[in-house]
Amino acid sequence: MKWFSKDRPYLISASLICGNPLELKTELQALERADADSLHFDVMDGSFVPRLGLYPEMLKAITSVTDIPIDVHLMIDNPEKYVPLFVKAGADLIAIHAEAVPDIAAAVRGIKGQGVLVGVALKPETPLSVLDSVLGEVDLVMLMAIQPGILGQKLIPETMQKISDTREKFKHRTEVIIEIDGGVTPESAPEMVRRGASMLVCGTGTIYRPHEDTLENKLRDLRKTIDGTLQ
Numbered sequence: 001m002k003w004f005s006k007d008r009p010y011l012i013s014a015s016l017i018c019g020n021p022l023e024l025k026t027e028l029q030a031l032e033r034a035d036a037d038s039l040h041f042d043v044m045d046g047s048f049v050p051r052l053g054l055y056p057e058m059l060k061a062i063t064s065v066t067d068i069p070i071d072v073h074l075m076i077d078n079p080e081k082y083v084p085l086f087v088k089a090g091a092d093l094i095a096i097h098a099e100a101v102p103d104i105a106a107a108v109r110g111i112k113g114q115g116v117l118v119g120v121a122l123k124p125e126t127p128l129s130v131l132d133s134v135l136g137e138v139d140l141v142m143l144m145a146i147q148p149g150i151l152g153q154k155l156i157p158e159t160m161q162k163i164s165d166t167r168e169k170f171k172h173r174t175e176v177i178i179e180i181d182g183g184v185t186p187e188s189a190p191e192m193v194r195r196g197a198s199m200l201v202c203g204t205g206t207i208y209r210p211h212e213d214t215l216e217n218k219l220r221d222l223r224k225t226i227d228g229t230l231q
Contacts, residue, residue, distance in 0.1 A: 012199075014207060038070065096111070
């Protein structure tokens with residue numbers, strides 16, 4: 001799995017929807033210099049979640065100028081219908097919500113058949129038992145630590161135990177990425193990693209926090225904070 005070629009205990013995924021769309025290319029260059037592990041690409045339809053998000057043409061433009069892996073998060077109704085668009089645009093991994101499909105196992109198989117990695121995202125209230133039919137299939141589990149589609153929310157405290165429970169559920173498949181989306185801050189990130197998170201989606205609470213140094217330096221500082229706390 002290409003994300004683990006860097007031999008790190010955790011990975012940082014930059015949430016592009018939190019960036020400045022007028023400065024996208026400049027920000028991508030900064031993320032490359034800071035050695036970001038992934039780009040998190042939020043797709044929203046105003047129905048499954050209460051706002052609109054990014055689109056496949058934007059993804060295609062991004063993949064034409066950077067080699068950073070991209071995980072696409074489909075927060076939409078009928079996600080299977082749109083998966084081919086994002087595969088064609090260059091997604092490395094596509095995560096769909098378990099709540100958005102009638103048969104998660106069939107949906108996961110369909111995505112894997114298109115040659116990309118596959119993730120399953122769970123809303124905060126969704127139990128881990130919905131993963132039982134895909135334990136041997138998924139490459140990533142995305143735990144929402146906030147209600148999806150609303151930026152800037154505070155971390156839901158129960159998420160920490162859910163991270164531990166997810167890592168235990170996949171103890172025989174340690175290569176599965178446990179990604180945390182929402183509520184990631186310099187204060188919460190170390191505990192998330194200690195509990196078993198292996199990818200942190202970083203947005204307005206960390207690397208896109210306004211008026212505090214450059215994007216590049218904020219990413220590096222976040223790593224230093226996590227590493228220093230874990231030692």
